[in-house]
Amino acid sequence: MALVVWITLGVALWHFTVFVPDRFKGGIIGAFLAAVAGAVVSGAAWQIAQGDSLGQTDLATFVAAIPGCLVALAIAYAVGSRRSDALAGHYGDA
């Protein structure tokens, strides 16, 4: 059940990425994968640290997935932006 919470949260937060320019690595799909993966990794790390099973969920299960999701999205954005800038620079130089 915890896995469902994290995936749902990841998918939910991904929906709000439309408010920032599409500079994610892999575009909107890259952002989707990053959001879900980040939420799952972060949530699972918390759950393991707490010694809870995957069946146990509470508010903390939900909250624990948020930082991972946001960090993963930030990384995907940063990587994507750097690549876009590099490409722009390359074409600009040319």
Add this chain to the structure above:
Amino acid sequence: MGSRRANITIVMLILALLAASVYVIATKPTKLGLDLSGGIQLIYEGEPSADNPTVDREDIDRTIELLRDRVDAFGVSEPEIAPLGETQIQVGLPDVQDTQRAIEQVGDTAKLYFYDLEPNVVPLDPKVEEVTPENLTQQATTSLYNAVELASKQNTKCNDVCTTTGPQLYLFEKGSREYVAGPESSERDLFSTDAAKAVPKEDRKVLTVPQGTIVVQDQQDDPEATPRYFVLRDRPALSGDDIENPEQSFDQNNAPNVTFDFTDEGRAAFERITRNIAQRGFESLGAPYSFAIVLDGDIVSRPVIDYQENPDGIDGRTGAQISGGFTVQQAQDLATFLKIGALPINLELVSQSTVSPTLGQQALDDGLKAGLIGLLIVSIFFLLYYRFLGAIAILGLAVYAAFFLAIMKLIPITLTLPGIAGLILTIGVAADSNVVVFERIKEEARKGHSMISSITTGYKRGIGTIIDANVITLLTAFILFGLATAGVKGFAFTLGIGTIVSLLTAVVFTRAVLGLLGRSRILRSPAFLGAGEQRVRWHFDFAGASRWFFSISGLILVVGALSFATNQLNFGIDFESGTKIETALAEPVSVDDVRNSLADAGVADVDAVKVQSVENPDFGANVFQIQGTIAPDEVGEVQRQLSSDFGFEGGGEGGFQSQSVGPTFGEQIARSAGYAIAFSLLLIAAYVAFRFEPKYAIPVMIAVIHDILITAGVYSLVGREVTSGTVAAFLTILGYSLYDTIIVFDRVRENVPRLPRATFSQIANRSLSEVLTRSLITGLSTVFLIGTILIFGGETLSDFAFAMMVGVLSGTYSSIFIASPVLIAWKEREPAYQARAARIREQMGRVPAFPEENEVALVGGEPAAAERDGGNGRPVAPESPPPAAASAPRDDGNGAEPAEEPEADAVSAEETDDAAVSERERRLAARRRRQAQRRKHGRNR
């Protein structure tokens, strides 16, 4: 349109099939499932026995043959016995209501063994050197714990004659030494029951009895007496395979017994064993020694061998008898079991359900009523919206219903409740095929084309979409059928057959009928076909507004995730295991009375069982619902106890309905549902990638995930029970959501080569505007159908309908507002579309929402046709001569986009030709209108 002769042939063929269908419907009976007719369903897990250390398909097939013989011998009509997966067997017994008797008749393994008793008894007291007839009874203990503990200390090995496959595990409560579970061959099986799981780890005492030693319950004539147990060395002298011709008979005291003969081998072995026993008696000159007949782990008889009467043992030619304090019924059953033979494997009851005929009939009535009302509402809606075309669609639906019913009776398909749900859904699918085509026809008619031309083009352009969408539904049905459990299988089969039949009736038949009527006066009026002036023309920037729709979905999902975390999902007994009983008692009693009755039936931890009085006037006046951890094989005892204490409504056993799922089976249902969803997604993604292009597959998957999570979130929020029916609904949502998205994407795919200068968002906006009406109509038709199930379908179907209602609304929404924007965002990153957008932005300072708003396409102050969107301000199409291939349909279905160059002038010949054809069609249409006007005015003059 095909030739008139071809259309006549098709219509005649369909009419002939229709006549045959009516004949089949009138003459063949409908096979009703247990959930509609009433009866008992038992699901067994095959487990290894001494003869079969591993269970394979051959063992299951052999067991099924034996079970069929048993059930036939007991006189049950039309039993359904079939394998379920690799190691399970499903037994359906229509019209049977006595659960306990059904369990006894079907599932007893009937393993019969003969033991030379005294030499094989392990003495309780280690000081006893030899067990004799005189001290035999002192070696039996009333404490199972003591017996098992003693057995566990034996250092025995098996010499190929044991009756067990390996060590046997027992679970006791450490402090009280109370028996909890066993014997089982593994810890996993030992702790599979709720009772075993409920024992805290520190209170568990697991004892392991080595192979070669067994614990058996002694024979006792008084069923109320405290049971006694012997520890035996597992060295049987004979088995059930060594006997023949078992018959129920009566002994000299007129008590029921079972007599039998021996086979040649058995006779020799029997003589040998009884001679040994007699000789032992002679040597001791005391009380005679005995042998034990052990049936399924219990001593059912232990006759003594009188060494004075039979000094050389008993001649096996006269046969033998088992007299164990049987009732006539028990003796008859045992004789039947022995006659048919022991089952080659052990069977563990993992699920049982008993359906009352009263409630079954009620469910059937509700389901049919819901179907008919749904059909009526959709028909009225079609008539109002599509008028004459609607009447043709209704005709198609009527033919569809007749074909489907005939096929169902011919195969025959067992009609179940989930099957009825599948049937109703296929009506929606059949209706949608018409909607897709009719919307196309209307589009063509509004362009000024003749009705014949519109119908031809409508069908030609619609058929690719319909096939794609129906293949998706078929794939879902196929996967469901292959992976899901029994109830869902019925739904999947119905859905699959219905989809194929609907293709025949909704496309082939209606097309032929319209083809025949194409030149008739009735089809000359666009208004009569519902193709008059378009009142609503969608012009909405779907791509631009997508962020707001994304926000709405995001918020709903956040709430859903919160609800999953705090409320979780309310899984029904299908997944969590347990038992749900609904019983209509003959007399008014209190909840406590029912609870006491449960305790008398041997239900452990009665206080944890939920008992409540419920209102169900159709079932009876005193209806109770009982829910808790009652094992499937205990339900029969509960039924008997309730019947004996209070009686059931109507006198018989009809006032009892139950569903019981063992823990392993619940896990299996959940696992198979997970596999079904995962496989469906993968297979359908592969199909979409193949038919369209790989980039189209990902948004489709995201939309499906969105819909399933939203539906599950709503379930979590409102706390509705998730049953196996809900899983079927989830999988149908998956199919529906994909179906809807495919239809939207199909239009995008079609428009891509037609708009060679437009950005992808403009193409998508145009496409979405074109298909929105169709999506709304299909969504509305399906909502009508599901709404009728929800309102009129009764309790069982309403679960299914609720999930479907949320899923269909979400599916319709997501195909437009989630899948399409994701596709837009991803495709817009492609260099070709980036170049188009950059060019338009450079010329206009912005990218308009629709291709016809591009400044570069303005001709004479009016927006030019999108096809003239040359991208550099120059009209490209009119000057291009139309080549011969220009009339070929655009939707060739391979999903491949033409290779594009970002340069403005690099328009492929194919694209230009298409634009030219459209322009020519428009001019021709305008010319026809002018001619028609001139004729009209001429007549007026």
